Amino acid sequence: MRVSFSSLETYKNCPLKYKYQEIDKIKTPKSKEAVFGTILHSTLKFIHTPGILSPTQEQAMEFFSNTWNPSVFDSPEEERAAFVQGVKIIQDYYQRNNPADYNIVSLESRFQIEIGTPDNRHIVSGIIDRIDRTRDGFEIIDYKTTKKMPTQESVETSAQLTVYLQAFLSFYPEEKNNLDKLRVSLYYLKHDFKLSAQRTAEQLKENENAFLEIIKLIEEKKFEPNISPLCDWCGYQNICPMWKHKFKETRKIDSAEINSMIDEYIDLKSAISLTKTRLAKIQTEIEQYMEQENVRRVFGENGIIAQSLRVTYKYDEEKVQAILSPLEKWQAVLKLDKTALKNMLDSLPAKTRKEIESAKIIDKESKSLIVKKK
Ligand code: SF4
Incomplete structure (x- = not known):
């Protein structure tokens, strides 16, 4: 080439x-x-x-x-x-x-x-x-x-x-x-x-x-x-899928419905984010109140909020390994820790980093919508 x-x-x-x-x-x-x-x-x-x-x-x-x-x-x-x-x-x-x-x-x-x-x-x-x-x-x-x-x-x-x-x-x-x-x-x-x-x-x-x-x-x-x-300096913006919709000529031929849905989607996403922030704040206040009053349920006009204890468990790795290894099942439950690998990458020699990079394969692909507010 x-x-x-x-x-x-x-x-x-x-x-x-x-x-x-x-x-x-x-x-x-x-x-x-x-x-x-x-x-x-x-x-x-x-x-x-x-x-x-x-x-x-x-x-x-x-x-x-x-x-x-x-x-x-x-x-x-x-x-x-x-x-x-x-x-x-x-x-x-x-x-x-x-x-x-x-x-x-x-x-x-x-x-x-x-x-x-x-x-x-x-x-x-x-x-x-x-x-x-x-x-x-x-x-x-x-x-x-x-x-x-x-x-x-x-x-x-x-x-x-x-x-x-x-x-x-x-x-x-x-x-x-x-x-x-x-x-x-x-x-x-x-x-x-x-x-x-x-x-x-x-x-x-x-x-x-x-x-x-x-x-x-x-x-x-x-x-x-x-x-x-x-x-900003690319002459292909008007045909590039990441930008072309921004140009008025393209938008005019879209239906009014899709244009209003785009704006509604952006507004809803922003409302969700505001709601999440508010929800987290209120939750902290209510939890503090319950602790102060020593109650596990509180009553409002619209319903009841109950406190529940959620416990998550993890396994003692050494013990599980000792149990599964003799049965030759230990390898079957081992999984690569992607976060640990990512953190370790910087400390590896350039050649090894490249080898690891080239060992990357697509696991799954999905599309999502990301909103960038004006
Ligand atoms: S993403 Fe589109 S506009 Fe940006 S440089 Fe690439 S081709 Fe050009």
């Missing part, structure tokens, strides 16, 4: 989105964030393209202005704010970096790497924004235009940087023994901040295995939707 790294990321975030994008090939307009990111990436490529003289800040600004695409923004105000932000990013970039100081090896280089075993071979492709020669090795840099800056820990484990390093090693196999001299970095342009890390041979292997697991799920055609904050 041939997959791009970005499509594997898409699958990780939402398998259904992967299906819409890569299998059904449903096109969506590029988001303004994506267009903004592409323009800045091109500007940085312009800034660092090796030449006799590196472009000045003014030349970089001119390039940025000429590449600017105002049509994707919803209003002139929004467009102006984005343009100003782009200008500030370039100014900040020049403040911190002198393009002439870098020894650029490649810009926006495409790669294809093979992963897996001969009978389970796959190709992962992608584009590395920039590779620099450093004093004692190399640095692989990816530019980010996201608002949120991640923690150092997420850079240490970023699958993107790991696969980029793997791709780099396919260009420069002799560097495999110099992993400690190879840096992988994410440059957060909006924050003008670069986070860097290194990788070990084990991390490279683990990353490859993680990709193989995703590819396996794709081949098994597992395409469940995954609701997350990323849905």
Whole structure:
């Protein structure tokens, strides 16, 4: 199978989105964030393209202005704010970096790497924004235009940087023994901040295995939707079963009856929850009253409330085992304690955790309705 790294990321975030994008090939307009990111990436490529003289800040600004695409923004105000932000990013970039100081090896280089075993071979492709020669090795840099800056820990484990390093090693196999001299970095342009890390041979292997697991799920055609904050940027909301009902066009064709039932269901669920809270409060008060008055039954206009003692028992495991083992019946009553297993998972080595994860099978499936109140 041939997959791009970005499509594997898409699958990780939402398998259904992967299906819409890569299998059904449903096109969506590029988001303004994506267009903004592409323009800045091109500007940085312009800034660092090796030449006799590196472009000045003014030349970089001119390039940025000429590449600017105002049509994707919803209003002139929004467009102006984005343009100003782009200008500030370039100014900040020049403040911190002198393009002439870098020894650029490649810009926006495409790669294809093979992963897996001969009978389970796959190709992962992608584009590395920039590779620099450093004093004692190399640095692989990816530019980010996201608002949120991640923690150092997420850079240490970023699958993107790991696969980029793997791709780099396919260009420069002799560097495999110099992993400690190879840096992988994410440059957060909006924050003008670069986070860097290194990788070990084990991390490279683990990353490859993680990709193989995703590819396996794709081949098994597992395409469940995954609701997350990323849905806000997903161009498939209007066809996705988790969102499409929200769109007015769809709702209009529904009967008025189902629409009123949806609202009634939400109201009833909320009334049940209020009632449960109130019931628990009243129960505590009545129990306290009964204890104080030393009575076991109380009388109201509408009925009687009686207190009953409910006792639950558990078995002394050792004794039961001693009784059942000689009869060879002990194994038959043993059951895996899922809660204990879940609590123990974190303390197990990654390999064992994965083995346990892959031993998971669906016990039963049921549908339920979950209400999220506006
Ligand atoms: S809207 Fe959300 S759940 Fe639906 S396909 Fe897009 S990312 Fe997945």
